[in-house]
Amino acid sequence: MSKIKYLIDGIVKNNPTFVLVLGMCPTLATTTSAINGMGMGFATMAVLICSNIVISLLAPVIPNKVRIPCYIVVIAAFVTVVQFVMQAFTPSLYETLGIFIPLIVVNCVVLGRAEAFANKHNVIDSILDGVGIGLGFTIALTCIGLVRELLGNLSAFDYKFSSADGMLVFVLAPGAFIVLGYLMVLFNKLKDRKKRA
Amino acid sequence: MEYILIIISAIFVNNVVLSQFLGICPFFGVSKKISTALGMSLALVLVMGLATLVTYLIQNYVLKNTWFGAQMDITFMQTIVFILVIAALVQMVEIILKKINPTLYQALGIFLPLITTNCAVLGAALIVVQKEFSFGGGAPHMMNLGESVVYSMALAVGFGVAIILFAGMREQMELNNVPKALKGTPIALITAGLLALAFMGFQGIV
Numbered sequence: 001m002s003k004i005k006y007l008i009d010g011i012v013k014n015n016p017t018f019v020l021v022l023g024m025c026p027t028l029a030t031t032t033s034a035i036n037g038m039g040m041g042f043a044t045m046a047v048l049i050c051s052n053i054v055i056s057l058l059a060p061v062i063p064n065k066v067r068i069p070c071y072i073v074v075i076a077a078f079v080t081v082v083q084f085v086m087q088a089f090t091p092s093l094y095e096t097l098g099i100f101i102p103l104i105v106v107n108c109v110v111l112g113r114a115e116a117f118a119n120k121h122n123v124i125d126s127i128l129d130g131v132g133i134g135l136g137f138t139i140a141l142t143c144i145g146l147v148r149e150l151l152g153n154l155s156a157f158d159y160k161f162s163s164a165d166g167m168l169v170f171v172l173a174p175g176a177f178i179v180l181g182y183l184m185v186l187f188n189k190l191k192d193r194k195k196r197a
Numbered sequence: 198m199e200y201i202l203i204i205i206s207a208i209f210v211n212n213v214v215l216s217q218f219l220g221i222c223p224f225f226g227v228s229k230k231i232s233t234a235l236g237m238s239l240a241l242v243l244v245m246g247l248a249t250l251v252t253y254l255i256q257n258y259v260l261k262n263t264w265f266g267a268q269m270d271i272t273f274m275q276t277i278v279f280i281l282v283i284a285a286l287v288q289m290v291e292i293i294l295k296k297i298n299p300t301l302y303q304a305l306g307i308f309l310p311l312i313t314t315n316c317a318v319l320g321a322a323l324i325v326v327q328k329e330f331s332f333g334g335g336a337p338h339m340m341n342l343g344e345s346v347v348y349s350m351a352l353a354v355g356f357g358v359a360i361i362l363f364a365g366m367r368e369q370m371e372l373n374n375v376p377k378a379l380k381g382t383p384i385a386l387i388t389a390g391l392l393a394l395a396f397m398g399f400q401g402i403v
Contacts, residue, residue: 029218177390
């Protein structure tokens with residue numbers, strides 16, 4: 001039972017985007033459409049799970065003083081792997097996400113989980129935590145991408161509803177901030193209502 | 198002339214935070230007061246200039262070099278090498294600054310370690326070695342060393358401009374009566390959105 005809790009916590013109680021407000025750069029930059037958001041979410045999730053596994057295994061051997069550089073090397077190695085996999089199998093997504101794939105290295109979600117969770121727990125728990133937080137991140141990014149795509153381009157998952165023009169501003173930079181702001185309001189409101197009920 | 202175009206384009210048109218989405222975490226994290234925002238951006242100008250200088254040289258003379266007569270292209274190590282170099286560099290700047298200028302160290306001290314995880318530093322270092330740029334209608338070309346360093350320092354100044362403006366707004370917002378669900382991050386995000394909207398007006402200058 002407690003194992004399932006690690007999974008659920010990552011999605012709702014410790015949602016990296018809406019609650020912890022971590023990893024904002026990719027959240028805002030890559031969510032121009034639902035598919036892009038989802039792609040970024042899954043890429044981050046892959047890195048997060050792999051680095052969680054390795055760091056939870058290596059934690060007893062890594063000297064405490066140099067732990068952060070060690071974590072960064074592990075994460076950077078997996079990011080490079082993910083980068084090549086995406087370049088090979090999803091070249092168009094790789095082009096769109098561009099610089100933000102190597103920037104997963106400095107995504108505070110990944111380093112944050114290594115420091116706060118993986119180095120204190122065993123492998124199984126760390127995998128579950130990686131999956132939970134990764135899913136939470138992916139869901140949040142897909143939601144933001146979906147809203148921006150709907151408002152900005154009148155389409156969802158690249159399926160266009162109408163040939164009319166949307167409100168372009170939501171696909172551009174300012175829309176990212178505004179959509180995330182209001183989604184966060186919605187999330188707070190729902191959580192508040194649940195608490196009171 | 199080209200340097201002026203690079204600087205204007207990096208500060209206003211392609212503002213790091215508001216149009217390229219790099220360095221968002223410190224943008225929200227240390228923008229509660231103007232004084233801390235100023236310290237952070239000064240430290241960032243220093244580190245970004247140095248980091249780009251070093252990573253540019255590494256990219257062109259180590260990763261892409263001919264070793265012992267054989268062409269060795271190890272640019273796939275870019276991500277790992279760059280982040281390690283940046284982390285080491287930040288640490289070094291901290292130690293040197295402590296020795297030669299303790300007052301400046303006192304002022305910037307707490308911000309320096311935070312900069313390692315600022316994606317603007319790694320982002321700028323990667324952008325200048327990957328992308329071709331064209332300024333003032335010239336043909337797109339890879340930037341040379343001088344242009345790269347000026348570009349990333351100007352990006353850091355752009356970060357400074359954005360964060361100081363934003364800190365000013367947040368100081369005022371403290372006094373306002375904000376609805377409960379909007380308190381904290383959501384209202385900050387919406388304000389940043391409006392600021393980004395204003396910065397979109399600079400598009401097309403360069």
